Amino acid sequence: MTERVLVTGAAGFVGSQLVARLAEQSSFSVWGTARAKLEGHHSELISVGEVNGDTDWSKALEGQRVIIHAAARAHIMDEAAADPLAEFRRVNVAGTLNLARQASEAGVWRFVFISSIKVNGEQTSPGHVFTAEDSPAPEDAYGISKREAEQGLQKIVQETGMEVVIIRPPLIYGPGVKGNFASMVRLVAKGLPLPLGAIHNKRSLVALDNLIDLIITCIDHPAAANQVFLASDGEDLSTSELLRRVGTAMGKPVRLLPVPAPLLQFGATVLGKKAMAKRLLGSLQVDIAKARDVLGWSPPLSVDEGLRRCFIDNQDV
Structure with missing residues (x-):
């Protein structure tokens, strides 16, 4: 049976490649949302405007079974907002929970949320690695907003029964990375x-292709329901x-x-x-043992292959 999947943020770095990968597989019928209508995507792309607590998702949610929520206000290097935390909360918390509530009402079965390793914290000490079971310790506004969104989603799970999967990636690299x-x-x-x-520090990264492979695994894997998974390439550098x-x-x-x-x-x-x-x-090491053990998932690409794919088409990023 073909699974209907909606990808939010389908024009973004992760979302655009995820939509393209899903469209290649006959087992998925993929739709995407973006702030504005874009051409050239391998999906039905729906414009929803700005993502916040008032966004109307009804058109995009019609008939959908699975949502992969990749749309977010991302970590910003040159922050201009007077109150960055308020801006992150407006999109990443209120926007996410508004979508999740509408999704549960529309009969969505599973909600896959792309969070961030920043929920765990900013740095690991020598001999320690972040795990999915660690007590969250976000430090910046972006990490705090992602943690609050996770908490809200877990409450919605208890209230509605909709399944939620949370994925926390570290730095993601791939073609077009910024x-x-x-x-x-x-x-x-x-x-x-x-x-x-x-x-001589140690840092975990995740190739875009590896992250997408994990996301796709979480779409319908029975054991993924209501779990938190960390993502990485499995080799720290x-x-x-x-x-x-x-x-x-x-x-x-x-x-x-x-x-x-x-x-x-x-x-x-x-x-x-x-x-x-x-x-x-500093070091930031991520343990992906839970994804290996629970999902039977391993990163399909090595770090070297992931880096090579960054530069296949051109030498500039």
């Missing part, structure tokens, strides 16, 4: 020496090793200078770049 990963790629492309050769792997994937030499981490931390503090230093110098 943000911090794209900035790093640009530095590698320029061939400039980078003072990160002595960084130091910042210096990641830069070398990116260089290999791009066919570019990488020049790394062995500047001690404490000196870099001091310089970042002086320049007001403590958050950036935390990402470059």
Whole structure:
């Protein structure tokens, strides 16, 4: 039987590729929503306008069985809002819960929510990894909003019986990626020496293709119901090793200078770049054992293949 699936945020980095992958499979009838009507998508794309607590989802929800909610106000590098938490809550909390309530009323069976590892926290200490069972400890406005959305969804589960699956990915990379990963790629492309050769942290990432594979697994897997899963490639890299792997994937030499981490931390503090230093110098490790054990899922791509796919079509991000 063909499963009807609705993907919100179908024009976004994750949503657009997810829609394309689902459309290739005969077992799914895929629809997508975006803020505005876009052409060229392999789905029925419905414009819903801005996502918030007042969005009318009725047209998009008609006949749907599964929702994959990828639409969100994402982590913003240069935040301009006077009250960032209020803005994140408006979209990520009120918008998500409004959709979930309308979905349950429309007879949707399963709601897959793309959350964030930021719900767990910003950093792991040596010898510790984040798990799906950890007590949430979000620090920034984005992570707080995702945690509050998760809590609201779990309440809706208790009230309505609609199944909810929560997926928390770390940094996602793939063709067309933006943000911090794209900035790093640009530095590698320029061939400039980078003072990160002595960084021995450990960070988990997830290739876009691996994340999409996990999401699709969660669409109809019986054991996924009302569970939280963490996503990653299953291999953790130091910042210096990641830069070398990116260089290999791009066919570019990488020049790394062995500047001690404490000196870099001091310089970042002086320049007001403590958050950036935390990402470059700190560790954030994710344990995907639950997804392996409960779902029988393993990342289909290695880190090297995931990075290679970032640069198949062009060398710029």
